[in-house]
Amino acid sequence: MEKMERLGMNMSLDMKFYKNKRVFVTGHTGFKGTWLCKMLVNAGAVVTGYALEPPTSPSLFEITKIEKNINSIIGDIRDYNALKIAFDKAQPEIVLHLAAQPIVRESYKNPAYTYETNVMGTVNILECVRNSSCVKSFLNVTTDKVYLNKEWEWGYRENEELDGFDPYSNSKSCSELVTHSYKNSFFCDGKVAISTARAGNVIGGGDFANDRIIPDCIRAAMKGESIIVRNPYSTRPYQHVLEPLYAYLMIAAKQYDEKKYAGYYNVGPDEVDCFQTGALVDLFVKYWGDGMKWENRYDGGPHEAKFLKLDCSKLKATFGWKPHWNLDIAIEKVVEWTKCWLNEEDVSECMDKQISEFI
Secondary structure, three states, X not given: OHHHHHOOOOOOOOHHHHOOOEEXXXXXXXXXXXXXXXXXXXXXXXXXXXXXXXXXXXXXXXXXXXXXXXXXXXXXXXXXHHHHHHHHHHOOOEEEEOOOOOOXXXXXXXXXXXXXXXXXXXXXXXXXHHOOOOOOEEEEEOOHHHEOOOOOOOOEOOOOOEOOOOHHHHHHHHHHHHHHHHHHHHOOOOOOEEEEEEEOOEEOOOOOOOOOHHHHHHHHHHHOOOEEEOOOOOEEEOEEOHHXXXXXXXXXXXXXXXXXXXXXXXEOOOHHHEEEHHHHHHHHHHHHOOOOOEEEOOOOOOOOOOEOOEOOHHHHHHHOOOOOOOHHHHHHHHHHHHHHHHOOOOHHHHHHHHHHHHO
């Protein structure tokens, strides 16, 4: 980073880039999608979202009323005809593909739906891009779980083998391969920059999903109960949701201007923020207060990786990127948002404040 600065290279993202840009976001009604739309709206982008109804109740999408500031289209990513109609009407310059079935345990219950959504959904959005002349930048958001997990202690790099174990992880590996194939087969002329971003576990205010540790903590806190932790010893690269979203926007913007930046990028925290789940819950208990406690209730459950870490050297070397907030700050921000919501304060204003502080 210091060398880049000495050479006069400032690779940080100026959010003004997105002013008046036409951006198409799939999965905009989800947790990450809503935060992403908030960032884009604040930057002055013209946003079209395409997704199913919000996946949880309550949902961040409905709490923020973000649909008032974007063109929100409720539709199934598996429905190519409906997707193409929305896409052609929007005429996007930039496409950010987040739509997915994102829960590991749910993928064991509904593997066919998971593959249909995560694989054919990617095919469908890439077909829209292929049959358009407006798109200059496309980013497919996948996961750190796309790698063949060998449970080793060093971070996976972008050139490691892709072979996720469970249906969710494997479907995202397939989504990566679909993207690689389309890039090689249809976009070699360089008119559209194609990238994927493999992000670690995200936390943040407004995540109400089942089978995720921070939402589990919040539900327990609201009921005044102890937090039940089913696998306190699994190690994950936790990061605040704004970390990967900022990286996605940076990659999409940089490759929009210079196609040489198109590629495959890991997006995760520094090694010090690869926490065991139990240690993460300790931080939550610390910031929530009120005598919160947690219990170890390991339930065996379906297979999930015990140790997972990313090597983000490529993102750092290419863009001079580095994480903004450590996990301590990230948990503090989660608690801040949640208490704002529970106290019926202005959640949208709280999000704007956190985005401003982050950037």
